[in-house]
Amino acid sequence: MDFEFNEEEKALADMVRKFAQKELAPNYAKWDREEKFPHELNKKMGELGLIGATVSSEKGGMGASHVSEGIITEETSRGDCSLTMSTFVVGHLIASILEQGSETIREKFLAPFLAGDSLPAFCLTEPGCGTDAAAMRTSAVKKGSSYILNGEKSGITAMMDADIALIFAKTDPEAGARGVSCFVVPTDYPGVTCQSYADMGCRAIVRGSIFMEDVEIPDDFLVGEEGNGFIMGMQGFDISRILLALEAIAPAMVSLEETIAYTKERNAFGRPLATFEGVSFPIVEHVSILEAVRLLCYKGLWLRDNGKSTSQIAGMIKWMAPRFSTNAIRDCLVLHGHYGYTQEFPFEQRLRDVMAVEIADGTSQVSKLVAMREIFGREYLPYNYRNK
Ligand SMILES: Cc1cc2nc3c(=O)[nH]c(=O)nc-3n(C[C@H](O)[C@H](O)[C@H](O)COP(=O)(O)OP(=O)(O)OC[C@H]3O[C@@H](n4cnc5c(N)ncnc54)[C@H](O)[C@@H]3O)c2cc1C
Numbered sequence: 001m002d003f004e005f006n007e008e009e010k011a012l013a014d015m016v017r018k019f020a021q022k023e024l025a026p027n028y029a030k031w032d033r034e035e036k037f038p039h040e041l042n043k044k045m046g047e048l049g050l051i052g053a054t055v056s057s058e059k060g061g062m063g064a065s066h067v068s069e070g071i072i073t074e075e076t077s078r079g080d081c082s083l084t085m086s087t088f089v090v091g092h093l094i095a096s097i098l099e100q101g102s103e104t105i106r107e108k109f110l111a112p113f114l115a116g117d118s119l120p121a122f123c124l125t126e127p128g129c130g131t132d133a134a135a136m137r138t139s140a141v142k143k144g145s146s147y148i149l150n151g152e153k154s155g156i157t158a159m160m161d162a163d164i165a166l167i168f169a170k171t172d173p174e175a176g177a178r179g180v181s182c183f184v185v186p187t188d189y190p191g192v193t194c195q196s197y198a199d200m201g202c203r204a205i206v207r208g209s210i211f212m213e214d215v216e217i218p219d220d221f222l223v224g225e226e227g228n229g230f231i232m233g234m235q236g237f238d239i240s241r242i243l244l245a246l247e248a249i250a251p252a253m254v255s256l257e258e259t260i261a262y263t264k265e266r267n268a269f270g271r272p273l274a275t276f277e278g279v280s281f282p283i284v285e286h287v288s289i290l291e292a293v294r295l296l297c298y299k300g301l302w303l304r305d306n307g308k309s310t311s312q313i314a315g316m317i318k319w320m321a322p323r324f325s326t327n328a329i330r331d332c333l334v335l336h337g338h339y340g341y342t343q344e345f346p347f348e349q350r351l352r353d354v355m356a357v358e359i360a361d362g363t364s365q366v367s368k369l370v371a372m373r374e375i376f377g378r379e380y381l382p383y384n385y386r387n388k
Contacts, residue, residue: 005071013071016050020079028080030319032349037161038204039119042087046116050076051087059099066239066301073243074294082353085252085360086119086158086205091242093236094120096180097166100232101223109164109184116130121162121187123210123291124154124233130155133168134177134230138212140169147171147183149191153348154240154258157360159208160196162187167212168233169364171226186222191215201352241314242300245320245321248357249294251350252325255332256286262336279335286328293320312350315371319364322357329354338346 005013023041031038045051050072054060064072069092077084092112098120099108112118129135138151149169159165165185172179185192192215195206224232260283263273273279300313333340333347340347358364373381 005067007161009071012068013075015048016072016075017078018285019044019048021243024076024079024083028082028346029343029349030302031080032082032353033203035203035206036118037086037158037206038083039161041083042119043116045076045087047112051091051116052099052110052114053090055095055099055110055114059106060114061095061099067298067306069239070243070246070298070301072388074246074250077247078254081247081251081350082202085202085244085356089247089361090122090157091238092240092243093122093224093233094166096236096239097223097232098184101184102220104220105184105223114234118164119162120164120166120184121156121210122233123156123165124168125141125153125155127154127209128154128349131363134180134182136170137169138169140167140171140183141217142180142219145219146216146336147219149183149185149212149217152209152211154209155197155207156210157202157207158205159194159210161205165192166209166223168229168376175227175231180225180230180233181226182223182232183217184223185210185212185215185217188305189215189217200355201349202356206240215260217268237362238310238314239301239304241318241367242297242310244357244361245293245317246297248321248325249290249297249353251354252286252290252328252332255329255347255350256283256290259283259332259335266337268302273335274300282331282333286324286331289324290328293317293324297321309374312374315367315374318362318367318370322354323364325354325357326351 053062053064053072054066054069057063061133073084073088076088089191094113097104101160103368113120124133126138127137140147149167151169165187167183167185168180170179170182171181193211194208196206199207263279296313296317300310304310328349329351336345339345378384
């Protein structure tokens with residue numbers, strides 16, 4: 001067993017940390033206030049080969065390990081956890097699905113995404129169903145060499161800036177989850193409209209709804225096989241939930257580091273705040289818990305790199321990471337006194353942004369359901385249980 005990153009991983013962490021400190025952290029508050037997606041930074045991250053890093057080299061990616069993908073996510077999130085959510089967490093879902101597409105899909109949509117030239121959206125949730133995603137109503141009907149799509153997807157990260165949407169739609173409404181297929185829909189096609197939300201956090205990656213009215217797309221915009229969409233999405237969540245956890249932990253760890261430094265400098269009652277156990281013990285508790293959850297994240301990614309299932313670990317850390325990270329950031333805010341409550345400090349923004357992780361990619365409840373399925377057995381799931 002080895003708890004250290006290897007030399008290549010350390011170099012990657014160092015490179016991404018420097019990039020995030022120089023390019024992301026100084027603009028974190030600005031992009032939030034302007035509600036502006038920084039396309040130019042996406043481009044730079046594409047040029048560095050950071051986007052969709054696990055895509056194999058034959059398919060245009062770097063063929064990096066999932067542990068490396070975790071390092072990229074954690075380090076960029078130390079600079080800007082909001083941008084990290086769209087580029088690396090949603091980005092993982094997008095890349096892992098487009099990678100399974102035909103050559104046309106890979107050339108037309110995956111390559112520009114990896115280069116940072118295109119911003120895709122991942123569109124699963126609907127107004128009538130989120131947790132119970134298989135109950136979706138969006139339809140795709142084959143007509144000659146086209147599909148006609150109708151429906152609405154809601155709550156979608158970066159929808160307002162996206163140039164393509166990965167749409168999950170029913171091609172066989174009678175077949176439940178097995179009747180779901182995945183399509184690429186360019187957002188400038190006739191019949192597509194979008195509408196934004198005013199969110200409390202992650203405001204630079206403006207969420208929105210996409211409405212499709214008789215949208216006609218060529219049949220080669222189907223990704224993979226008909227009926228395979230749901231399974232591709234769920235497989236992606238087994239990794240994206242771990243990346244989301246790292247995304248939440250990173251700003252909490254930075255907040256703790258800043259608070260440790262601050263409480264060593266700031267005096268009260270003639271001594272540094274850090275010398276009061278009422279100040280240092282909560283910080284020690286947060287560091288202990290977050291370090292443990294962080295290690296579980298890397299264990300999950302290591303499991304995937306070694307061909308093992310990550311469902312249980314992903315379910316476990318997806319509820320723990322945002323809960324413990326928001327607890328830590330809130331205490332850091334309070335330990336900075338009234339200054340901490342201002343927008344001069346990043347704590348209020350980090351708190352708003354990290355709360356998104358409680359809901360995105362499935363809420364804490366559904367994450368526990370996933371872990372419970374692995375721990376208790378599938379037959380004990382509430383929707384599978386039958387009285388004998
Ligand atoms: C910041 C953010 C980004 C997002 N980005 C995307 C995106 O890019 N693409 C996308 O498709 N979606 C996205 N979503 C939507 C997100 O995936 C859904 O909001 C989430 O899956 C929950 O679905 P819902 O909102 O419909 O809530 P519901 O499913 O209606 O659930 C409401 C509440 O009931 C609870 N609940 C439901 N079923 C159970 C159960 N069986 N047991 C216990 N509790 C239960 C839920 O946990 C939740 O608290 C995003 C959401 C947020 C907040």
